[in-house]
Amino acid sequence: MMKRISAYSRPESIGEAFACLDGPGAVLIGGGTKLNGRTSSEPMSVVDLQVAGLDGIERLDAGTLRIGATTTLQQLVDSEDVPAVVREAARRELPSTLRAQSTLGGAVVSADRESELLAALLVHDAVVFVARPGGTDKMGLEALLAHLPLASHDIVTAVAIDTAGTASVARVARTQADKPIVVAAVRVGADGRRRLALAGVASAPVLVEEEDELDPPGDFRGSGEYRRAMAAVLISRAIEGVS
Numbered sequence: 577m578m579k580r581i582s583a584y585s586r587p588e589s590i591g592e593a594f595a596c597l598d599g600p601g602a603v604l605i606g607g608g609t610k611l612n613g614r615t616s617s618e619p620m621s622v623v624d625l626q627v628a629g630l631d632g633i634e635r636l637d638a639g640t641l642r643i644g645a646t647t648t649l650q651q652l653v654d655s656e657d658v659p660a661v662v663r664e665a666a667r668r669e670l671p672s673t674l675r676a677q678s679t680l681g682g683a684v685v686s687a688d689r690e691s692e693l694l695a696a697l698l699v700h701d702a703v704v705f706v707a708r709p710g711g712t713d714k715m716g717l718e719a720l721l722a723h724l725p726l727a728s729h730d731i732v733t734a735v736a737i738d739t740a741g742t743a744s745v746a747r748v749a750r751t752q753a754d755k756p757i758v759v760a761a762v763r764v765g766a767d768g769r770r771r772l773a774l775a776g777v778a779s780a781p782v783l784v785e786e787e788d789e790l791d792p793p794g795d796f797r798g799s800g801e802y803r804r805a806m807a808a809v810l811i812s813r814a815i816e817g818v819s
């Protein structure tokens with residue numbers, strides 16, 4: 577099936593973006609790395625967020641970083657303000673050519689179930705800001721992932737993370753450079769509480785407790801049983817990393 581672009585707009589503000597989203601077949605685009613691969617016979621009216629003023633990484637206080645939705649994965653990798661496990665997770669998400677294009681907002685909304693980046697953001701207590709015509713809401717990343725897809729006029733504008741504490745990630749993949757099959761991320765925050773997240777064991781990355789029973793869906797890259805066994809091993813390794 578062919579993709580048909582019926583219109584293209586590049587709003588310069590969120591208000592303009594809302595107006596563009598009123599048209600038929602309107603679809604938001606961040607970096608387009610995922611959307612460009614989509615095939616559909618329906619005409620698409622592309623609303624490109626690249627100049628909507630949603631980029632940039634800003635420290636709100638000593639422990640909180642606000643990352644704009646159109647910040648590219650490469651900008652995450654390059655920022656010394658971003659915690660090391662988030663930078664490394666962003667580096668592993670895509671090859672460099674695609675990292676320069678793909679955005680944090682696109683990664684959040686795509687909700688890849690094996691995303692190391694989303695697992696790393698979850699343990700950093702990520703809060704997602706979503707603009708709607710009535711105002712802006714914020715919600716925990718886990719709640720947002722559970723409520724996808726977004727409504728047609730919802731725009732992710734930023735993600736805030738808690739950067740304090742110590743974090744560690746462990747993963748298993750077919751090769752060093754390949755997409756992970758299962759990922760465990762752990763962070764002990766400034767409050768001394770341990771957060772644990774897994775990717776590759778549910779329909780999207782999730783926050784878990786060490787003793788949780790898992791029932792991962794399997795596929796050609798790993799059966800449910802394999803993923804469950806790997807999750808236990810990787811949780812231990814990640815916890816060792818913060819001990």
Ligand SMILES: Cc1cc2nc3c(=O)[nH]c(=O)nc-3n(C[C@H](O)[C@H](O)[C@H](O)COP(=O)(O)OP(=O)(O)OC[C@H]3O[C@@H](n4cnc5c(N)ncnc54)[C@H](O)[C@@H]3O)c2cc1C
Nearest residue numbers: 604606607608609610611678679681682683685686688732
């Ligand atoms: C070769 C290849 C390999 C890939 N490998 C991986 C991988 O290993 N792991 C992984 O997680 N992903 C992978 N992806 C998917 C994709 O690259 C990532 O999900 C990427 O981060 C998407 O970002 P983007 O800005 O390009 O999204 P886009 O393609 O622009 O958008 C993706 C979706 O998000 C919506 N969207 C974008 N921005 C916003 C916003 N601000 N508010 C609301 N909705 C928005 C779009 O409407 C669309 O539905 C891969 C893609 C390719 C092409």
